[in-house]
Amino acid sequence: MPSARYFLPLLTLFCASLAHASGNVLPRANSESIGMADANVAIASGPAAQFINPANIVDTPPGTGLWEAGAILGQVDTLFSRSTAASGAVAGDTASRRGYPFIPYFAMTHRWSDRLVIGFSVDSPHGISTEWKDHTWDINLGASGTADMVKTSQLTVLRLGPSAAWRVDDRWSVGARVFAQYVSAVDENDIATLRADGTSAGMQLGVRYQTPDFVLGAAYTTPTNTKLNGEQTNIHAVGTSLVPGTANTRMLLPGRLQTGIALRLQPSLWWEVDLDWIGWSYNDELRIYQANGTVISPTKAARHYNDTLSVRTGLKWQKSQRLTLHAGLGYDPTPVPERDASPTTSFLRKTRLAFGGRYQLERGTNIDFAYQFIYGHKRRIDATDQDLFGSTDTHLFEGTYESRAHVLSVSFTAGF
Secondary structure, eight states: OHHHHHHHHHHHHHOOOOOOSSTTBOOOSSHHHHHTTTOOTTTOOSGGGGGTOGGGGGGSOTTOEEEEEEEEEEEEEEEEEESSOBTTBOSEEEEBOOBOOEEEEEEEEEEOSSSEEEEEEEEOOBEEEEEBOTTTTEEEOGGGOEEESOSEEEEEEEEEEEEEEEEOSSSEEEEEEEEEEEEEEEEEOSSOEEEEEEEEEEEEEEEEEEETTEEEEEEEEOOEEEEEEEEEEOOOTTOTTOOOEEEEEEEEEOOEEEEEEEEEEETTEEEEEEEEEEOGGGOOBOOOBOTTSOBSSGGGOBOOOOOEEEEEEEEEEEOSSSEEEEEEEEEEOOOOOGGGOOTTSOOSOEEEEEEEEEEEEETTEEEEEEEEEEEEEEEEEOOOGGGEETTEEOOTTOEEEEEEEEEEEEEEEEEO
């Protein structure tokens, strides 16, 4: 996989393990969004607004350009409890290896004319990385001993591309972002190792209606279908149906429609409520083809995901000329039914509590900061197709799951 060599340094930065919303969606790459629990599609501001609603970059000040750079940092703990032994694994409580994701982002905008603003940005909107402690998912292989069915799984998505926003009149603005997308996936266990990557493209469209005391915003991101090519290696002797060599699959990422209404409660205080729809039913299979054309574990290839509707609310308070404060609360349902649950997917309902702020150092120069706590509600899994080994139900993935994540975001904005 030659392309992986060139992307490896960048992927080291973008590896993500705090998929907080439905499935593998990451927090929006922007400190303001982190601090408002993503409830800012109507009033998102700054160059990184193009990640949320590209129409909003039309607010770039006249005669200037702006750039914004920042990073999301986190600590993630996923807990698992098994009440009875299963296959080669013992009963008891365990946890994944603690993850410390670091996800940078960059955005810039430039006012082209009174009505037109253009921009460019790089972000990572999807991703998940899970590494479990040894022997958590051991399958009994008889005379061959035991082997971990799950060790490390990682999905990394990198998007970059231009954007543009047009001010139609004093109230209406529209925007669009076109992005190229790089996707990398890794699945490593004691049975085999799979690595693959590929590229695709997509688009994000946004609209905003604004009056002095009311803002309506909406943004839609197209689904993407990425062909991943890679290799299958390190095959265990018991993997008699597995073929070393090339492998390929398609990674289906869902469309997303977020709408929000913001009201000015006081001259310096805004309140926003958002609905965030994600079309997870688009991801209806993960079919991995081997070098000889056969499918790996065909009985586990189908996906039965449901579309989700998240609810978010946030506050934006300009406390002083220099200091703006944010707070937010959000709830994310899970798209994953019990039959598709596995330790390598994010299938818990999530509640998020957030706060943050922006401090203006001088005109056009800001430092943003935010914190978000993400709680993955306990979920009991009693039956899933994903722990089948051949035609044998190992019952390995049955038990109770829970997660907690602490997310920090810091960014800097300046003019040029």
